[in-house]
Each structure stands twice: as C-alpha cells, then as structure tokens.
Amino acid sequence: MSLLVSDLSFSYGSKTALDGVSFSVGRGQFAALLGPNGAGKSTLFSLLTRLFVTQGGAISIAGHDLKAAPLAAMADLGVVFQQTTLDLDLTVRQNLRYFAALHGISGRDADNRIDTALDRLGMAERAGEKARGLNGGHRRRTEIARALLHDPKVLLLDEPTVGLDAPTRAGLTRHIHDLCTETGVTVLWATHLTDEVLDTDQVILLHRGKVLADGQCGNLRNKRPLPDYFAQMTGAPA
Numbered sequence: 001m002s003l004l005v006s007d008l009s010f011s012y013g014s015k016t017a018l019d020g021v022s023f024s025v026g027r028g029q030f031a032a033l034l035g036p037n038g039a040g041k042s043t044l045f046s047l048l049t050r051l052f053v054t055q056g057g058a059i060s061i062a063g064h065d066l067k068a069a070p071l072a073a074m075a076d077l078g079v080v081f082q083q084t085t086l087d088l089d090l091t092v093r094q095n096l097r098y099f100a101a102l103h104g105i106s107g108r109d110a111d112n113r114i115d116t117a118l119d120r121l122g123m124a125e126r127a128g129e130k131a132r133g134l135n136g137g138h139r140r141r142t143e144i145a146r147a148l149l150h151d152p153k154v155l156l157l158d159e160p161t162v163g164l165d166a167p168t169r170a171g172l173t174r175h176i177h178d179l180c181t182e183t184g185v186t187v188l189w190a191t192h193l194t195d196e197v198l199d200t201d202q203v204i205l206l207h208r209g210k211v212l213a214d215g216q217c218g219n220l221r222n223k224r225p226l227p228d229y230f231a232q233m234t235g236a237p238a
C-alpha cells in the first residue's frame, strides 16, 4: 500500500477531531477524502504532513513509517496546501527552482524536472511568467507541478479547487486523474464537492472524525447520485 493510516486519533484539548481513522490507498489510485466541513480533513492532512504530531495510531507513506522514518516518508510525499504558497514576485520557473533546491535538486537535473512537471500540467508556456499574473487555475497547476518535482509516490491535495470556477475545477480534477493513470502516483484529494469524484475512484467518507465508508465510489453510491448518498450518510448537503 502506498498510503496506510492505522487507527489514527487526534484531539484539540477535549475536542476530538479524529477518532480511530483507518484506511489504505494503493499505488496509482485516486482517493477522494470526502467530508463536510468539520469532518476532520484538515486535521488528517496536518498529521500526514507532520505539521501536527500523531497522538494515537500510525501513518505509513510508501512503506515508511512517519514516526520511525520521517525523512524517508517525507521524501516520498508531495503536498498541495489549501492556501497558495507561491512567491508571487517570482516566475513560475523560479518558484519551482527554489523548491527543487530545498530538495537538493539543482542545475540541469532541476531544469529537466521542471520542464517535465510543467509540461505534464500544461504549463510549459507559462514558465517565464510571474506567478502574480497567473489566474487561480494556473497558480494551482504550478503548485501541483512543484509538488511533483521530487517524484513523490504519494500526492496530497487539500481542497485544491477552492475558489476556482467550474470549468477550471473540472480541468484540474481531470488532470490529476490522468496523472494517477500515467505516472502511478497515489493521490489523496480532500474535498467536500461530490462532482470531483469519478465512479472508479476510491472514496473515504469522513464525518465527525470517523470513517463512515471506504470503497469504490460506484459501489458505494450504488446507482444513487453521489450527492444523495453523501447527504444520506452525513446529513449534510453535498
């Protein structure tokens, strides 16, 4: 399994945010972490990215236990945070070069990786543009390209389409699905938007800190529209 989460729990003081969360995602799988506001998605991402320290349970990334082998685990992890983290005064290529350098990648190797990543995201022609001049969708693509530079085996995206219009959202969602198929990268995509999920995707339905359902979307929804299934399971509108 590329991503393994076992019996994970986390509390903010007396407030339980995650309660015995377990799931696994296989290589090249697109998994949607679906949950209404307050379900615990951001807390889970904070634990997966080591912003928070795990209180109970375990996380394994590409076979590396996050606690026992944090550097190896993080080397196989790419992350796209909800808030943009680009330097708007730098060009797309400069933003990516800076990140590559942080990973010890420089020179021709860095440039080759940057070209490949930008090409994959349909951003090759924008390499010389300042990030400030890009629209929201292209900024997101730049961040995804950046997250792929070090060839991670697992890519986490925390509500990556927030603030984007419908066609841009659809394009980005399609791109990431293609990426799974073409490169074998494993994706965990947090969202509360059911139209970003395909029937062949794995759905991990999180609600009030617990996994309510985990399976292939088509099987879970069983011919019902996904928003109906989501609403029935969580009591929240999709």
Ligand SMILES: Nc1ncnc2c1ncn2[C@@H]1O[C@H](COP(=O)(O)OP(=O)(O)OP(=O)(O)O)[C@@H](O)[C@H]1O
Binding pocket: 012, 015, 016, 017, 035, 036, 037, 038, 039, 040, 041, 042, 043, 044
């Ligand atoms: N710093 C904090 N202190 C106390 N409770 C918190 C804190 N951060 C989150 N919570 C609570 O923990 C639970 C899970 O929150 P979390 O932000 O992980 O959910 P989420 O699914 O990411 O929601 P959203 O989509 O609104 O970000 C919620 O009940 C939330 O109110």
